[in-house]
Amino acid sequence: MGKRIYTFLDIKKAADNRRALICPDMHNRPIPAAMIINMQGRTILRMISYGLYVYSPIKKLKEKCRKESEFMENETQIQEVVSEQVGMPTPLEVELDSQKAIGRISAIAKVIEGCAKVSIQRTNPKDWVRMMHKQKQADGSYKPVESFYLQATGTQKIRPIWGIYYRDRQVTKETNSDGTYAYIVTGKVGSKVLDQLYGEVVIEIDGGRSSSDSFFTKGERVPDSMDVRKAALANWEARAVTALIGLKNMSAEDLTRNGVDIKQVAGFEFQAGAEGGGKTELISIPQSKRLWAICQQNNVTESMLKKYLKEKFDLNTSKEIKRTDYKEICTWAERGGMEPSGREPGQEG
Numbered sequence: 001m002g003k004r005i006y007t008f009l010d011i012k013k014a015a016d017n018r019r020a021l022i023c024p025d026m027h028n029r030p031i032p033a034a035m036i037i038n039m040q041g042r043t044i045l046r047m048i049s050y051g052l053y054v055y056s057p058i059k060k061l062k063e064k065c066r067k068e069s070e071f072m073e074n075e076t077q078i079q080e081v082v083s084e085q086v087g088m089p090t091p092l093e094v095e096l097d098s099q100k101a102i103g104r105i106s107a108i109a110k111v112i113e114g115c116a117k118v119s120i121q122r123t124n125p126k127d128w129v130r131m132m133h134k135q136k137q138a139d140g141s142y143k144p145v146e147s148f149y150l151q152a153t154g155t156q157k158i159r160p161i162w163g164i165y166y167r168d169r170q171v172t173k174e175t176n177s178d179g180t181y182a183y184i185v186t187g188k189v190g191s192k193v194l195d196q197l198y199g200e201v202v203i204e205i206d207g208g209r210s211s212s213d214s215f216f217t218k219g220e221r222v223p224d225s226m227d228v229r230k231a232a233l234a235n236w237e238a239r240a241v242t243a244l245i246g247l248k249n250m251s252a253e254d255l256t257r258n259g260v261d262i263k264q265v266a267g268f269e270f271q272a273g274a275e276g277g278g279k280t281e282l283i284s285i286p287q288s289k290r291l292w293a294i295c296q297q298n299n300v301t302e303s304m305l306k307k308y309l310k311e312k313f314d315l316n317t318s319k320e321i322k323r324t325d326y327k328e329i330c331t332w333a334e335r336g337g338m339e340p341s342g343r344e345p346g347q348e349g
Contacts, residue, residue, distance in 0.1 A: 002053055002054035003054050004051065004052065004053050005052040008037075008044070012037060014054055015032075018032075019033050019054055021033050021054060021055060022052075022053055023052045024053075026050055040198070041101070042198060111193070115161055115162060115193060116246075119158040119245070120250075121258045121260075122161065123150070123154045123260060128150060128154065129266065129267050130147075130148055130267025131289070147250065148251070148262070150238075150247050150248070151238065155237060155242060162241075163192030163193050165189070165190050166188065166189055166240070167188040167190065167202065168186075170185070170186050171232065171233065173229075180211045180212040181210070182209065182212075182228075183233075184232070185232050185235070186204070187240070188202045188204050189202065189205060189240035190202040201244075203244055205243055205244075206236065206239075208232045208235060209228050209232040209235055211223040215334065218331075266292070266296075266302040281324075282321065283321045294334055298333055298335070300336060305318065305333070309321070
């Protein structure tokens with residue numbers, strides 16, 4: 001190895017001189033400096049931090065020493081010549097490198113912000129669901145919190161913006177002793193946009209659905225295995241896309257600023273369940289999400305749900321739903337807002 005590389009300017013000089021560089025801790029072979037200078041900035045910085053050197057074969061140096069009659073007494077002296085180190089970078093070189101790094105980070109932030117903005121603008125209120133709950137504070141009090149979550153219909157609209165791709169996706173069927181079954185989906189998700197900015201960015205995610213879900217058994221019907229499988233894939237896709245690009249737990253300001261009318265976004269108000277340290281007799285956040293999904297699938301509007309809760313259970317908001325009443329309410333929603341007798345809430349027989 002020759003002199004050590006400390007800055008981007010050192011790499012450029014090596015490229016101009018058609019030299020090769022080597023990073024022993026990352027690659028066990030020399031790489032042309034002209035190739036390294038075109039790599040991702042993060043990769044270059046990692047190579048410099050691990051130790052990047054100008055490639056100088058020891059055998060060639062030995063031969064050169066013999067031809068010039070510069071005999072070295074032992075291998076240690078040769079190694080000292082080969083491993084000649086340059087001085088630390090000058091303040092000007094450090095400043096130039098810092099400016100380049102700051103500029104690149106700023107450019108990346110603008111690209112991501114632009115993609116996120118266009119993604120939200122491409123959705124409509126029906127692609128979002130509003131969640132209201134009370135969050136426990138440090139002093140023991142509870143503060144109302146409003147959050148918005150993107151649903152599967154929305155993730156399908158924004159995939160082209162980010163260049164979303166999937167890898168190693170697998171679907172596994174697990175059968176339970178009672179005869180019910182579930183489809184578990186695992187796989188990796190990535191984005192061509194993020195890859196161009198950071199190098200390859202891929203995360204692993206899982207999802208799935210079960211045949212015991214009341215959505216598949218409404219009307220005492222036998223669940224269709226293909227329906228369960230398709231739902232499992234849709235669940236995985238929605239989880240994968242939102243996890244990768246971070247469009248979760250959005251605020252009202254985020255949506256309003258990008259043209260989504262939050263007044264038309266349906267949703268729930270719910271008390272924190274056992275997981276949040278609230279009233280354990282009330283339904284939890286996942287149960288609220290599931291109930292609203294059932295309502296949407298069966299054309300049950302928010303006003304219909306509120307009317308049913310008031311007339312049937314004397315509840316003013318969905319946050320007051322008790323766990324003991326949850327199954328009955330879900331069954332009502334699965335019937336499209338109809339009572340078992342076939343009449344709507346409040347309709348006289």
